[in-house]
Amino acid sequence: MIVQAKGLTKRFGEGLAQIVAVDDVSLTIETGELVIVMGDSGCGKTTLVSLLGCILTPDNGQLTLDGQVIDYAGQDLSQVRRQKIGFVFQLFNLIPYLSALENVIIAMQIGGFSRFEAEKRAKDLLTQVGLARRLDHRPAQLSGGEKQRVSFARALSNNPKIIFADEPTANLDSRQSDNLMNLVRQLRQEQQTTIVIVTHYQALQKDADRVIYMQDGKILTD
Amino acid sequence: MTHIFLKDMVYRRTRVVMTTIGIVVLITLILLLGGIMNGMRIQVQQYIRSTEANLWISAEGSGGAFTGFSLLVPEYLVFINHTKGVKRNSVSPLIFAHARPVINGKATKSIIVGYKQGKLGGPTQTIPNQGRMFTPSQYDDYRPEDQPPAEVVIDEKMRTPSGRKIPIGGKIYIGGKELNVVGRTKSLMFVLDTPLLFMDLRTAQEVLLKNSLHVNMMIAKTEPDYSAEALVEELDRNGMIEAKTLDQTLTSIIENYVDEPMKAVQFLRVMLWLAAGIIVTMITYVTTLEKTREIGTLKAIGASDYYIVMLILKQVILMSSAGVTLGVFLAFLAANLAPIFVKIDLLETSVVAIISFVVCCSGGYLASRKVLDVDPMIAFRGEL
Ligand SMILES: Nc1ncnc2c1ncn2[C@@H]1O[C@H](COP(=O)(O)OP(=O)(O)OP(=O)(O)O)[C@@H](O)[C@H]1O
Ligand SMILES: [Mg+2]
Numbered sequence: 123m124i125v126q127a128k129g130l131t132k133r134f135g136e137g138l139a140q141i142v143a144v145d146d147v148s149l150t151i152e153t154g155e156l157v158i159v160m161g162d163s164g165c166g167k168t169t170l171v172s173l174l175g176c177i178l179t180p181d182n183g184q185l186t187l188d189g190q191v192i193d194y195a196g197q198d199l200s201q202v203r204r205q206k207i208g209f210v211f212q213l214f215n216l217i218p219y220l221s222a223l224e225n226v227i228i229a230m231q232i233g234g235f236s237r238f239e240a241e242k243r244a245k246d247l248l249t250q251v252g253l254a255r256r257l258d259h260r261p262a263q264l265s266g267g268e269k270q271r272v273s274f275a276r277a278l279s280n281n282p283k284i285i286f287a288d289e290p291t292a293n294l295d296s297r298q299s300d301n302l303m304n305l306v307r308q309l310r311q312e313q314q315t316t317i318v319i320v321t322h323y324q325a326l327q328k329d330a331d332r333v334i335y336m337q338d339g340k341i342l343t344d
Numbered sequence: 345m346t347h348i349f350l351k352d353m354v355y356r357r358t359r360v361v362m363t364t365i366g367i368v369v370l371i372t373l374i375l376l377l378g379g380i381m382n383g384m385r386i387q388v389q390q391y392i393r394s395t396e397a398n399l400w401i402s403a404e405g406s407g408g409a410f411t412g413f414s415l416l417v418p419e420y421l422v423f424i425n426h427t428k429g430v431k432r433n434s435v436s437p438l439i440f441a442h443a444r445p446v447i448n449g450k451a452t453k454s455i456i457v458g459y460k461q462g463k464l465g466g467p468t469q470t471i472p473n474q475g476r477m478f479t480p481s482q483y484d485d486y487r488p489e490d491q492p493p494a495e496v497v498i499d500e501k502m503r504t505p506s507g508r509k510i511p512i513g514g515k516i517y518i519g520g521k522e523l524n525v526v527g528r529t530k531s532l533m534f535v536l537d538t539p540l541l542f543m544d545l546r547t548a549q550e551v552l553l554k555n556s557l558h559v560n561m562m563i564a565k566t567e568p569d570y571s572a573e574a575l576v577e578e579l580d581r582n583g584m585i586e587a588k589t590l591d592q593t594l595t596s597i598i599e600n601y602v603d604e605p606m607k608a609v610q611f612l613r614v615m616l617w618l619a620a621g622i623i624v625t626m627i628t629y630v631t632t633l634e635k636t637r638e639i640g641t642l643k644a645i646g647a648s649d650y651y652i653v654m655l656i657l658k659q660v661i662l663m664s665s666a667g668v669t670l671g672v673f674l675a676f677l678a679a680n681l682a683p684i685f686v687k688i689d690l691l692e693t694s695v696v697a698i699i700s701f702v703v704c705c706s707g708g709y710l711a712s713r714k715v716l717d718v719d720p721m722i723a724f725r726g727e728l
Contacts, residue, residue, distance in 0.1 A: 168724050177644055177720045204646020215641040215723050219355035220348065228348055232647045276645070288724055 124283050124316050125151040130173050130183035132166075143169040145339035146183070151284070154314040156306070156329060158321060161336035167320045168288050170336065174318065175209060175286045176202045188283045204233045208277030210287035214269040216261040222248060222272045223257040226279050233280035240279075247275040250312075251305055267298030274305060284316040291323050299323055349658040356631065360659070363627045364667045370620040371671025371700050372678060374613050378696065379679050379688035381609065384602045386687055388535040389594050391457070394468045397563035398572045399430065400593040401579065402586050409561035409593065410440065411600040416559050418486055420585055424562060427579060429570035436463035437559040439548040445541065446517040450505035454498075454541045455534045456518070458548020460484075464563050467497060467529040467542050474500075475512040475527030481546040486557045492546040497527040499539035519551045535601050537684050617703050625707035628660055632714045639715055640722030653712045660708025667704065668697050 132144040143166045151157055151174075159167050172178040174185065176192060176199045185192045188206055192199075203209075216225045223244055230240035248257055251271040261269055270290055277285045291299035303326050309315050310329070319326070327333055335342040353360045392400075392410075401424060406414035418437060425435045439458035444451040459465035461480040470477070478495035502510055510516070514525045523543070532540045549555055566572050572589040579587035588596070632639070639652055672693055679686040 172721060172724060175644075177724075198648065200643060200646050200648045203644065207646070209644055209723070211641070211644075211723050215637070215644075217348070217638060217641070219351045224348075224351070228642075229645050232642070232645060232651060280646070 123150055124153045124155075124188055125149070125174055126186040127174060128184045128186075130170075130180045130185065132169050132173055132178060132180050142339050144173060144180070147339070147341055148183075149334070149341060149344065151316065151318065152331075153283075153316055154310075155316055155331040156310055157318045158327060158330040158333045159318060159336065160320075160322065160333060161342070165336045166339040167336055169339075171286045171288050171318065171320055174284075175207050204280060206283045208280065208282035208285040210270065210273045210277050210285065210290045212289040212292045214261065214266075214273050214293075216269055216272055216276075218261055221258045221260055222253055222264065222268075222275075225261070225272055226276045229276045230279045235280075244275070244279060247278055248272070251275045265298065266294045267301055270294060270298075270302055271305060274302075274309070278309070278313075278315070282315075284318065287317065287319045287321075289320050289322075291321060300325070349655050349662075352655075353659055353662070359627065359631065360663060363623065364663050364670070366623045367620055367664060367667025367700070367704060368671045368674060370616050370623070371668055371696070372674045374616050374620075374696055374700065375672065375675035375688055375693060376678055376682070376686060377609050377613050377616075378692050379675065379686040380682075380684070381602055381606050382689050382692070383685040383687040384535050384606070385598055387533050387537070387685055388597050388601045391532065391534060391540060392590070392593060392597065394532070395464050395563060397434075397436070397464045397565055398590040399424075399564040399566060399575060399579070400588045400590070401562045401564070402560070402588075404584050404586050406586060408586065408588060408596050408600075409563075410597045414560050414586075416562060416585070418557055418559065421562060423582070424564060424579065424585075427575065429567050429575045429578075431565040431567050434464065435562050435564040436460060436465050437545060438465045438561050438563055439545060439552065440560050441548075441552055442538075443518055443541070443552070445523075447502075447510060447514075448504050448506075452502065452505070453538050454502060455538050456548055456552065457540050457542050458545040458552075458559075459542070460545050464565070467532055467540070469530045469532060470497065471500065471528050471530050475525070478526055478542070478544055478547070481544045486546075488555065490546055492544045492550070494521065494523045494547060495526045495543070496523045496547070497529060497542040498525055499532045499541070500528045500530055501533060501537060502539040502541065521551045523547070523551070533685070617700065620700060621703040621707040623707075624660060624664065624704040625711045628656060628708045628711035629714060632656060632711060636718055637722055639718045640720050643718060643720035644723040649716050652715045653709075656712040656715065657705070657709060660705055660712070664701050664704035664708070668700050671700070672697055 128148050130144055130147045134141045134143055147170060161167055173180050179194045220228060226244035226247060227240045230244060251274055253268060253271055256264060256268055291302055303323060307329055332344060334344050400409045402409040402414035403416050406412040421435055421437060424430055436459060441456050443454055443456045445454055457465060478497055479493040481490055481492040483490050498510060500509060504510055510525055512525060516523050534540060566575055576587040576589050579585060642652055675688055679688050
């Protein structure tokens with residue numbers, strides 16, 4: 123069991139305008155699982171993933187990550203993120219002035235790798251995601267699919283316990299989406315990575331261990 | 345290759361270059377203004393030191409030989425000369441006065457030094473083969489009928505209205521009286537490159553004081569075993585004269601000619617520092633705002649606030665050091681090309697460099713604190 127959430131609640135705004143983006147959600151995710159999160163726009167998927175990924179602090183509830191109860195008041199959440207979590211974003215969020223290789227290396231330097239180790243591992247990872255010949259390309263010189271592969275390499279680089287991907291294919295065409303999802307399958311097989319993906323991509327559902335449907339901040343079916 | 349802060353600087357190079365230029369210009373100005381004041385301080389002391397006198401005597405209540413208006417009658421000469429501890433016959437009556445001699449129909453700035461040849465107060469650096477000394481007055485003491493030749497020795501920096509050197513044999517006019525230039529000196533200047541103009545004491549009395557017997561001051565040396573401080577006290581007790589040591593004279597002249605009038609400039613220098621700090625603060629702030637998404641992403645993937653603040657600080661430090669270094673370099677270059685005497689002090693340069701560096705870095709640090717406000721959630725959102 124890598125993630126255990128109990129009664130996680132996140133509200134935004136105040137008074138009448140208050141929105142309960144995630145409403146008393148409890149769930150567990152086992153090591154090696156591929157979990158897909160689905161639901162209508164605005165139902166709270168991104169908020170849930172941010173809570174589980176220790177980017178947001180919940181208003182209520184408890185989160186246990188890798189056997190450790192998160193102490194929101196006393197703990198440096200950035201440390202939890204760099205040690206245990208990888209993120210893939212809808213808009214890639216690569217650093218524009220760094221090459222593909224450097225984008226991975228910077229994440230590893232943040233994660234505490236030495237420069238030498240980081241460079242070696244970053245090359246391996248980019249080769250693994252099929253970008254061996256794009257190492258020195260800047261994000262602006264890469265296609266959307268290639269950028270998202272760099273993102274996956276970056277997310278994997280610090281050996282996270284779990285990867286959260288928020289709509290990684292939303293800005294890709296269908297062929298690039300297919301390719302990216304093949305990569306996800308391949309990573310699953312090769313490394314048994316635990317992955318939580320928010321996606322509307324249908325074809326991945328048959329590979330998933332679980333599909334979670336959300337509505338109005340709650341988990342509808344699991 | 346993974347110095348992210350350097351890559352970022354190359355990526356945003358226009359901004360980096362402009363910020364650095366801003367710092368360079370301000371540092372150069374701060375140093376130049378300091379150099380101008382320092383140059384003034386040096387020049388204001390130059391003549392006084394060159395006389396090698398250590399007793400400076402002016403009229404009681406005048407406020408000092410150079411800083412107030414002092415007229416002395418020659419009778420004190422005997423009294424001072426006979427004060428124990430004053431070097432025998434070293435007392436030299438002197439006229440030291442701002443004047444505007446007319447050259448080729450145009451007035452120019454200068455300071456008249458009227459003294460007795462052979463006594464203290466004359467030029468120390470005459471240029472060889474550039475004329476001769478003026479012909480001295482006929483008598484050692486004052487006689488109304490004594491008419492010394494109208495001859496002067498000028499500093500080579502004294503120029504005609506068109507900027508040319510005044511030739512030996514040239515003529516200048518003071519108080520409507522014609523004076524012949526018979527010799528030239530080198531680098532004998534008062535504050536702000538004001539050239540000195542040497543003439544016989546009697547000539548000076550003639551052109552400036554309608555041949556009256558007054559002088560502005562008397563200067564003298566002490567005997568080797570006597571302290572100037574003690575002698576000054578003793579001379580002062582006379583009640584009709586005001587005596588000062590060399591140090592006292594220098595202090596009051598520096599205060600009167602440099603420190604007091606330059607207060608506004610000192611204030612301006614502090615303002616320039618403030619401007620340098622504000623430039624760095626503002627640009628860093630704006631850049632940080634612009635990089636919100638990038639910063640949010642770095643935070644989301646686990647970078648600590650410290651890591652990101654350091655990233656920005658490294659850039660600030662690099663820009664500040666480059667700006668300060670180039671500023672110092674440019675200031676020294678400009679000091680050499682400046683039309684007036686500018687002397688940038690090395691110690692002051694290091695102090696200015698350190699303060700400027702600290703000011704710029706503090707500004708950058710203040711602005712970089714904005715990083716703490718960036719929400720890593722931004723990484724999940726679309727364009728701002
Ligand atoms: N910072 C915020 N301030 C106020 N409301 C917010 C904030 N973030 C999210 N919300 C609201 O919380 C709800 C859930 O948002 P969330 O982004 O989690 O939805 P989502 O399921 O990811 O939607 P989408 O599929 O469009 O990405 C939405 O109604 C949204 O407007
Ligand atoms: Mg979303």
